[in-house]
Amino acid sequence: MRTIDLSPLYRSFIGSDHLASLVDAASRAEKQSSYPPYNIELLAEDKYRITMAIAGFSKDDINIVVEDNTLVINSNKTVDAKDAQERKFLHKGISERNFERKFQLGDHVKVLTADLENGLLHVDLERVIPEAKKPRKIEIGSRLFDNE
Incomplete structure (x- = not known):
């Protein structure tokens, strides 16, 4: 499983916690048939x-x-x-x-x-x-x- 470090985004983007949830949802979508x-x-x-x-x-x-x-x-x-x-x-x-x-x-x-x-x-x-x-x-x- 790939892990992505999003901590650099937190320094420059406000509200990037929402981005982390989108990345997580996208990685789960890859597992679909x-x-x-x-x-x-x-x-x-x-x-x-x-x-x-x-x-x-x-x-x-x-x-x-x-x-x-x-x-x-x-x-x-x-x-x-x-x-x-x-x-x-x-x-x-x-x-x-x-x-x-x-x-x-x-x-x-x-x-x-x-x-x-x-x-x-x-x-x-x-x-x-x-x-x-x-x-x-x-x-x-x-x-x-x-x-x-």
Whole structure:
């Protein structure tokens, strides 16, 4: 297991303790399996799309949840035991196993839509920065608060 010493960051970045938790989450994400395959696209400056290949799954088999800046996509497909016994494969290359895939979202990234079409799940995201967080120019000699 790799360990990363983040102590130099603490000297020059305020709030870098949050960075340490992101690095930890990223290292845990590396341990995930490669199933199902996915793409992450940049559609515009602040718009993204995650596309997952989930052939054989219906929209009822998929759960999409966002909690604490983590997008979790998982399946809960149940295979009918009777159907599984009747089917005999000469070659089985299409996986029907359940999965869980986690994506760490940046601050202010929101999930807009999720669509399932032709075996591909598309999840569209957008970063929406609130006005209070956008850069603003401060004039020298100006007062930011009226109550001073």
